[in-house]
Amino acid sequence: MPRGPKKLKEAAVVRETPSYTHPEAEVLLRPEVGTQAQFRKKKEPRQYRYDSSLAPQLSWDGKNWARETGEWLLRLIEEAAKLPAPHEFIEKQVLRRPDGAEIVVRGLADAVRELKALSRPFLDWAGKAERLSFQVPSLPLFVHERLSTRAILETLKGHRRSKENQHQIFELFANPKHSIADQVLKAYEHKDDWVNRLILGDSLVVMNSLLAYEGMAGQVQMIYMDPPYGVKFGSNFQPFVRKRDVKHNDDEDLTREPEMVKAYRDTWELGLHSYLTYMRDRLLLARELMSPSGSVFVQISDENLHHVRELMDATFGSENFVANIQFAKTSSSTGEHLPATNDYLLFYARDIERLKFRDVYLPKTLETEIGGPYGWVELDDGSRRRMTPEERLNPNALPKKARVYRLDNLQSQSMGREKGEGAASWFPVELDDREWRPSMRARWKTNEEGMTRLKDARRLQATETGLYYVRFIDDFAAQQVSSSWTDTVIAGFASDKLYVVQTSSKAVERCLHMTTDPGDLVLDPTCGSGTTAFVAEQWGRRWVTIDTSRVPLALARQRLLTATFSYYQLTDEKRGPAGGFVYERKQNKKGEEVGGIVPHVTLKSIANDEPADEEVLVDRPEVESKVTRVTGPFVVEATIPTPVDWEGDGIEDSGVDPRSYRSFVERMLEVLRRSPVLQVGGGKTVMLKGVRAPARTLSLSAEAFLAVTERPVAFVFGPENGAVSEKLVYEAAKEAAAKSYSHLYVIGFAIQPNARQLVDQSEAAMGVAATYVQATPDLLMGDLLKNMRSSQIFSVCGLPEVKLHRAAPKDGAARYQVELLGLDTFDPTTMEVDHRHGDDVPAWLLDTDYNGLCFHVCQAFFPRTAAWDDLKRALKGQYEDSVWDHLAGAKSAPFEAGEHGQVAVKVIDDRGNELLVVKKLEEAST
Ligand SMILES: C[S@@+](CC[C@H](N)C(=O)[O-])C[C@H]1O[C@@H](n2cnc3c(N)ncnc32)[C@H](O)[C@@H]1O
Numbered sequence: 041m042p043r044g045p046k047k048l049k050e051a052a053v054v055r056e057t058p059s060y061t062h063p064e065a066e067v068l069l070r071p072e073v074g075t076q077a078q079f080r081k082k083k084e085p086r087q088y089r090y091d092s093s094l095a096p097q098l099s100w101d102g103k104n105w106a107r108e109t110g111e112w113l114l115r116l117i118e119e120a121a122k123l124p125a126p127h128e129f130i131e132k133q134v135l136r137r138p139d140g141a142e143i144v145v146r147g148l149a150d151a152v153r154e155l156k157a158l159s160r161p162f163l164d165w166a167g168k169a170e171r172l173s174f175q176v177p178s179l180p181l182f183v184h185e186r187l188s189t190r191a192i193l194e195t196l197k198g199h200r201r202s203k204e205n206q207h208q209i210f211e212l213f214a215n216p217k218h219s220i221a222d223q224v225l226k227a228y229e230h231k232d233d234w235v236n237r238l239i240l241g242d243s244l245v246v247m248n249s250l251l252a253y254e255g256m257a258g259q260v261q262m263i264y265m266d267p268p269y270g271v272k273f274g275s276n277f278q279p280f281v282r283k284r285d286v287k288h289n290d291d292e293d294l295t296r297e298p299e300m301v302k303a304y305r306d307t308w309e310l311g312l313h314s315y316l317t318y319m320r321d322r323l324l325l326a327r328e329l330m331s332p333s334g335s336v337f338v339q340i341s342d343e344n345l346h347h348v349r350e351l352m353d354a355t356f357g358s359e360n361f362v363a364n365i366q367f368a369k370t371s372s373s374t375g376e377h378l379p380a381t382n383d384y385l386l387f388y389a390r391d392i393e394r395l396k397f398r399d400v401y402l403p404k405t406l407e408t409e410i411g412g413p414y415g416w417v418e419l420d421d422g423s424r425r426r427m428t429p430e431e432r433l434n435p436n437a438l439p440k441k442a443r444v445y446r447l448d449n450l451q452s453q454s455m456g457r458e459k460g461e462g463a464a465s466w467f468p469v470e471l472d473d474r475e476w477r478p479s480m481r482a483r484w485k486t487n488e489e490g491m492t493r494l495k496d497a498r499r500l501q502a503t504e505t506g507l508y509y510v511r512f513i514d515d516f517a518a519q520q521v522s523s524s525w526t527d528t529v530i531a532g533f534a535s536d537k538l539y540v541v542q543t544s545s546k547a548v549e550r551c552l553h554m555t556t557d558p559g560d561l562v563l564d565p566t567c568g569s570g571t572t573a574f575v576a577e578q579w580g581r582r583w584v585t586i587d588t589s590r591v592p593l594a595l596a597r598q599r600l601l602t603a604t605f606s607y608y609q610l611t612d613e614k615r616g617p618a619g620g621f622v623y624e625r626k627q628n629k630k631g632e633e634v635g636g637i638v639p640h641v642t643l644k645s646i647a648n649d650e651p652a653d654e655e656v657l658v659d660r661p662e663v664e665s666k667v668t669r670v671t672g673p674f675v676v677e678a679t680i681p682t683p684v685d686w687e688g689d690g691i692e693d694s695g696v697d698p699r700s701y702r703s704f705v706e707r708m709l710e711v712l713r714r715s716p717v718l719q720v721g722g723g724k725t726v727m728l729k730g731v732r733a734p735a736r737t738l739s740l741s742a743e744a745f746l747a748v749t750e751r752p753v754a755f756v757f758g759p760e761n762g763a764v765s766e767k768l769v770y771e772a773a774k775e776a777a778a779k780s781y782s783h784l785y786v787i788g789f790a791i792q793p794n795a796r797q798l799v800d801q802s803e804a805a806m807g808v809a810a811t812y813v814q815a816t817p818d819l820l821m822g823d824l825l826k827n828m829r830s831s832q833i834f835s836v837c838g839l840p841e842v843k844l845h846r847a848a849p850k851d852g853a854a855r856y857q858v859e860l861l862g863l864d865t866f867d868p869t870t871m872e873v874d875h876r877h878g879d880d881v882p883a884w885l886l887d888t889d890y891n892g893l894c895f896h897v898c899q900a901f902f903p904r905t906a907a908w909d910d911l912k913r914a915l916k917g918q919y920e921d922s923v924w925d926h927l928a929g930a931k932s933a934p935f936e937a938g939e940h941g942q943v944a945v946k947v948i949d950d951r952g953n954e955l956l957v958v959k960k961l962e963e964a965s966t
Contacts, residue, residue: 056918057189057190057193057668057669057670057915057918058190058607058667058669058670059188059189059190059669059670059671059672059673060577060580060616060617060669060672061214061233061234061616061672061673062234062559062582062616062617062618062672063233063614063615063616064559064615064616064618065233065234065559065561065582065618066231066232066233066234067231067232067233067234067235067254068227068228068229068230068231068232068253068254068255069218069222069223069226069227069228069229069230069231069232070180070181070182070183070227070228070232070677071180071182071183071223071224071227071228072182072183072184072223072893072894073182073183073184073678073893073894074892074893074894075182075220075223075224075227075893076182076762076763078220078224079180079224079227080224081180081227081228081253082178083178083180083252083253084178085175085176085177085178086175086176086178086248086251086252087173087174087175088173088174088175088176088321088324088325089140089141089172089173090171090172090173090320090324105137106158108135109135109137109143109154109158110155110158110159112135113145113151113154113155113158114155116129116133116145116148116151117148117151117152117155120147120148120151121148123147123148126147126148126149127147127148127149128146128147128148129145129146129147132144132145132146133145133146137172140173141172141173162350162354163316163347163350163351163354165312165313165316165317166310166313167310167313167314167317168316168317168320171317174321176244176245176248176325177245177248177761178248178249178252178253179241179245179248179249179679179761180227180228180249180253180679181239181241181246181249181253181677181678181679182677182678183675183676183677183894184240184675184676184677184678184894184895185675185676185885185894185895185896185897185946186213186214186215186235186673186674186675186894186895186896186897187213187597187600187601187673187674187675187676187897187900188212188213188214188672188673188674188897189601189602189603189670189671189911190212190670190673191209191212191213191673191896191897191898192601192897192898192899192900193670193915193919194209194212195209195888195898195899195933195935196899196919196923196926196927196933197919209898212673213673213896214233214235214672214673215673215894215896218232220893223893228253228254234582235672235673235674235675236573236576236577236582236583236584236672236673236674236675237583237584237585237674237675237677238567238570238573238585238593238596238597238600238674238675238676238677239584239585239586239587239676239677239678239679240586240587240588240590240593240676240677240678240679240817241586241588241678241679241817241820242588242679242817242818242820242821243322243325243565243566243586243588244321244322244325244821245679245820246565246586246679247322247325247326247328247329247565247586248325249679250329250584251325251328251329256329257328257329258328258329258330258331258332259329259331259561260329260330260331260334260561260562260563260584261330261331261333261334261335261396261555261556261557261560261561261562261581262334262335262336262337262551262552262555262556262560262561262562262563263326263329263330263334263335263336263337263562263563263564263565264336264337264339264548264551264552264562264563264564264572265322265326265336265337265338265339265564265565265566266338266339266541266543266564266566266568266571267318267319267322267338267339267340267566268315268566269340269341269343269344270312270315270318270319270343270344307825307831309824309825312344312347314824314825315344315824316347316351317824318821318824319348319351320351320354320355322565323336323338323351323352323355323356324355326563326565327355327356327390329563330390331390332390332391332394333389333390333391333394333395333396334389334390334396334555335362335387335388335389335390335395335396335397335554335555336352336356336387336388336390337365337385337386337387337551338352338385338386339383339384339385339543339547340383340384340385340386341380341383341384342380342382342383342384345364345384345386348386349361349364349386352386352388356388356389356390359392360388360389360390360391360392361386361387361388361392362387362388362389362392362395362397363385363387363523364384364385364386364387364523365384365385365387365523365524365525366382366383366384366385366523366524366525367382367383367384367385367524367525367526367528367544367547368381368382368525368526368527368528368529369381369382369383369528369529369544370529371529385547385551387551395555396555396556396557397554397555398553398554398555398557398658399520399521399554399655400520400521400550400553400554400658400659401518401519401520401521401638401655401657402518402519402520402521402527403517403518404513404516404517404518404519405513405517406435406438406444406513407435408519409444409513410432410433410435411432411433413446414427414444414445414446414513415427415432415446416444416445416446416447416501416510417431417438417442417443417444417445418442418443418445418512419439419441419442420439420440420441420442422498424501427444443512443513443514444512444513445510445511445512445513446511446513447501447503447508447509447510447511448508448509448510448511448643449485449508449509450484450485450500450506450507450508450509450643451478451479451482451483451484451485452482452483452484452485453481453482465483465484465486465487465488466478466483466484467484467488467491469484469491469495469500469507471495471500471502471507472502474502476502476506476507485509485643485647486643486644486647486648487647489647490646490647490648491647493646493647493648493649494509494643494646494647497646498510499643499646509643511643512641515640515641515642516638516639516640516641516642516655517632517633517638518638518655518657521550521554525546525547525550527546528544528546528547529544530542530544539568539569539592539595541568542568542569542571543568543571543572544571545571545574545575548571548572548575549575549578549579549659552572552575552576552579552581553579553658553659556581557618557620558579558580558581558617558618558619558620558621559580559581559582559616559617559618559619560581560582561581561582561583561584562576562581562582562583562584563583563584563585563586564583564584564585564586565585565586566586566587567585567586567587567592567593567596568587568592568595568596569592569595569596569599570585570592570595570596570597570599570600572585573585573596573600574596574599574600574603577600577603577605577671577672578603578605579608579617580608580610580616580617580621581617588816588817588818588820588821589816589817589818589952590814590816590817590951590952590953590954591951591952592952593676593952594882594883594948594952597676598883598900598902598905598907600671600674601671601897601900602902602907602908602910602911603670603671603910603911604668604669604670604910604911604914605668605669605670605671606663606664606667606669607663607664607667607668607669608621608622608661608662608663608664609621609622609661609662609663609664610622621636621661621662622661622662623635623636623637623656623657623660623661623662624636624637624662625637625638625639625654634660635657635660635662636656636657636658636660636661636662637654637655637656637657638654638655638657639652639653639654640652640653640654640655641653668911668914668915670911678790679761704757704759704760705741705757706733708741708742708757708787708815708819709731709732709733709741709742711819711833712728712731712742712744712755712787712834713731713732715831715833715834716728716729716731716744716747717832717833717834718785718813718834718835718836719832719834719835719836719951720835720836720865720867720874721835721836721838721865721874721876721949721950721951724867724874726746726836726867727746727747727748728744728745728746728747728753729744729745729747730743730744730745731743731744732744734754734779737775738771738775739756739768739771739772739774739775740754740755740756740772740775740776740779741755741756741757741787742754742755742757743755743781746782746783751782751783752780752781752782753781753782753783753784753785754772754775754776754779754781754783754784754785755784755785755786755787756768756769756772756784756785756786756787757787757788758786758787758788758789758790758791759788760789760820761789761820762790763788763789763790763791763792763795764786764788764790764791764792764795764812765792765795766792766794766795766797766798768786768795769786769795769798769799769802769810770798770806772784772786773798773802773805773806773807773808773810774806776806776808776810777806777807777808781808782808782809783808783809783810783811784802784808784809784810784811785810785811785813786799786810786811786812786813787813787814787815787834788812788813788814788815789814789815789817789819789820791812793956793958796812796955796956798810799811799812800812800839809866811836811837811866812836812837813834813835813836813837814834814835814837814951814953815833815834816832816833816834816835819833832951835951835953836865836866837865837949837953837955838863838864838865838866838874838876838949838955839863839864839865839955840860840862840863840864840884840945840947840955840957841860841861841862841863841864841878842858842859842860842861842945842957842959843858843859843861843965844856844857844858844859844943844959844961844963844964844965845857845858845859845964845965845966846964846965846966847934848934850934850936853936854936854937855934855935855936856888856934856935856936856937856943856961856964857931857932857933857934857935858886858931858932858943858945858959859878859930859931859932860878860881860884860901860930860931860945860947861877861878861930862875862876862877862878862880862881863875863876863878863881863947863949863955864876877930878903878929878930878931879903879904879929879930880903880904881903881904881947881948881949881950882902882903882904882905882948882949882950883900883901883902883903883947883948884900884901884903884930884945884946884947884948885897885899885900885901885945885946885948886898886899886900886901886932886943886944886945886946887943887944887945887946888932888935888936888938888943889937889938889939889940889942889943890940890942890943890944890958891940892940892942892958895944895946895956898935899926899927899932899933899935900927901926901927901928901929901930901932902927902928903928903929903930906928908924908927908928912924937961941960941961941962942958942959942960942961943958943959943961944956944957944958944959945957945958945959
């Protein structure tokens with residue numbers, strides 16, 4: 041397999057804006073988008089069964105498998121009871137259920153356990169009893185985009201394109217440049233270098249793809265899931281991007297208020313019933329992906345906390361419950377009775393016995409301990425006293441060099457050996473002219489020798505009530521984190537958040553530190569604005585994140601691409617983060633422990649005359665000063681399109697079962713009936729009425745009237761799991777023109793570039809004007825979500841106007857520049873074109889050497905936000921201001937021609953729609 045020169049990989053550790061890569065990790069090669077017609081490795085849908093012990097109901101009447109099972113188990117219990125201990129059968133007994141699942145009983149214990157499970161109380165809801173299993177289509181993932189902040193920075197340096205640095209750029213994209221033949225033949229068989237992954241699609245389908253195509257069962261160390269809360273959250277509207285920084289007032293006129301878009305849908309067809317089905321299915325697949333020592337966190341509000349906990353008990357086993365963490369989401373809130381300020385994290389292990397768990401500590405200071413058990417003080421002269429009420433409230437009132445301490449238990453209730461505290465003993469101790477003994481039911485935590493050492497070290501103190509151990513606050517400058525987190529509120533106003541429902545990074549960070557090591561794999565099936573991916577990137581973990589909506593995915597892409605992080609020193613740079621971070625013991629001028637290794641003086645260490653223990657504060661690795669790290673290479677993938685040859689003779693010849701296509705068309709028709717609204721942009725809509733299936737049609741899927749003008753319009757739906765093909769558009773436009781519809785709407789989840797071209801030229805070429813309408817990918821979640829007028833399901837896509845210029849040559853080499861003139865969206869009601877200036881789109885991306893397959897993001901522009909500002913500040917002066925001006929505008933930085941002689945521009949509109957335009961270099965104007 042052709043690969044880029046390996047030695048360049050080590051270049052990833054260069055000190056100039058480095059990023060972390062994961063040289064030891066591998067992943068199966070996925071094909072690039074564009075090769076789907078050749079990709080033939082289809083797989084059957086996968087069947088998942090719910091745990092057979094979780095009977096949806098135990099009815100003793102009628103024909104019910106639960107009754108049969110119950111009676112079978114009772115008979116086995118009777119038989120096994122007659123056998124000698126341990127009451128095991130010579131051969132295991134097996135009962136096969138109607139759905140194919142098996143119950144296996146080896147003896148009395150198994151039979152009793154199964155019977156108990158059968159009669160356990162359970163959560164029931166509409167639709168649960170009917171489904172003992174479910175099927176998920178097995179779809180491959182295609183790589184759509186490759187991104188690398190370092191590649192963008194390198195490209196902007198504007199050095200000559202040579203064979204050598206051409207490879208280097210590919211290496212920065214972590215793209216070994218597989219040939220098309222390799223991609224098709226070796227996809228999902230050969231290993232490739234690991235890259236982090238942002239995936240568009242329904243988490244159920246994507247997780248199934250990871251399992252079915254990539255065999256990733258048992259490989260994920262931690263899953264963080266922040267699903268919709270299932271509470272009809274009607275207010276999750278937000279502008280896709282806000283203008284954060286207005287530099288030139290006169291530009292303001294150019295820029296309209298960004299459109300409010302629905303971030304994602306949280307209204308469920310059968311309310312809580314659909315929601316519980318949605319959650320149960322996804323949790324089941326999540327469990328399959330988890331490593332034996334892995335863990336899962338589900339973020340949820342108090343409204344459905346109890347239901348989700350029931351589901352998790354049922355899926356993971358109540359014995360694998362680790363904690364219910366409550367974390368502060370806001371510092372204040374209003375409500376009728378007790379306002380809610382917390383959200384919850386349900387934390388389960390895949391197997392509690394094997395759970396990977398790292399203690400996480402919070403700093404312990406006088407301030408954090410105010411009013412707590414630390415109520416005593418030792419003064420500079422060695423005298424000791426209680427703290428005054430004023431000192432307890434204000435540590436600044438303490439005398440200089442005072443050491444604060446608390447009295448702690450010196451006795452252990454256990455009658456045997458106290459874990460780690462030396463031999464437990466019962467003997468008299470003399471102090472302050474009194475003799476002290478443990479109570480009859482207890483023992484000292486150390487032996488006589490140890491007690492003498494504690495006394496010599498002035499670690500004993502007697503009060504009226506007993507003898508105690510003196511624990512100074514600085515014995516250990518940290519404290520173990522509990523299940524109540526109060527420091528997780530996102531600072532600033534709600535509007536400062538990138539995403540309406542953005543999770544606090546601190547909460548995710550803590551979960552990550554508790555349950556993973558650098559280099560481990562983290563999965564978030566509910567990406568949103570990418571908080572988990574961001575935190576995983578920050579801490580050198582590998583990540584995969586999934587979302588079914590385009591807006592959050594676009595936000596996550598932008599957030600990751602423009603992020604800056606500290607460079608944590610690696611113990612072995614060749615191994616990457618998997619080799620671990622460097623931790624050191626350090627003190628500041630005040631003598632406070634500020635390093636990642638902190639001494640921990642304990643009763644045991646003093647009593648046994650041992651050096652103090654040392655704890656590692658995992659979140660305090662050594663930082664390489666003056667080095668700005670950026671996000672490592674990552675890819676954008678999607679389940680769309682699938683292994684279907686849409687270039688064939690239409691649906692019938694495509695390999696898709698025409699019956700399943702028809703049922704998909706019927707479902708889409710129903711969605712269009714219930715939600716007869718097309719979003720045009722700028723908050724405008726096209727209303728439809730009389731949506732129905734056309735009589736005697738060859739290629740059209742639906743017809744309707746425009747509500748305002750009453751003109752008849754036709755629709756064609758692209759495939760469920762594929763891109764709209766040119767052929768589909770051609771056939772539909774031919775029929776729409778022949779039948780005199782005034783307009784054709786082509787509705788799809790994705791569209792091939794040549795099909796898009798035909799749509800835009802349809803009026804001239806086919807005699808009927810056509811418009812491409814993007815459907816939200818969450819429709820693929822089937823009938824779980826409610827489709828209403830307000831659902832924002834269909835959005836009319838605009839057409840970017842792109843100009844390719846010849847720029848001034850440099851060192852004799854021809855150079856080019858791309859200018860985004862704007863985005864035109866046709867409003868079929870008013871028959872007017874809405875023009876949005878290039879400076880006024882949320883984002884656009886440029887591939888300066890487009891190979892017709894995967895889009896390599898060589899330059900990324902965020903004209904409406906100050907997205908690059910942090911990086912610009914961090915890299916002070918390394919690049920000329922003009923470079924940053926380009927990245928915040930509508931005209932690219934100059935670039936040299938690549939080997940493919942064409943460029944691609946991807947424009948992202950306010951609704952997260954992606955619009956691709958390809959230009960040949962020979963089209964460049966001077
Ligand atoms: C509450 S938000 C997550 C916010 C995220 N924690 C953050 O910090 O930005 C839930 C996300 O789950 C996504 N989602 C809902 N159902 C999904 C599904 N079936 N597959 C993938 N993503 C889904 C929604 O589009 C939404 O972006």
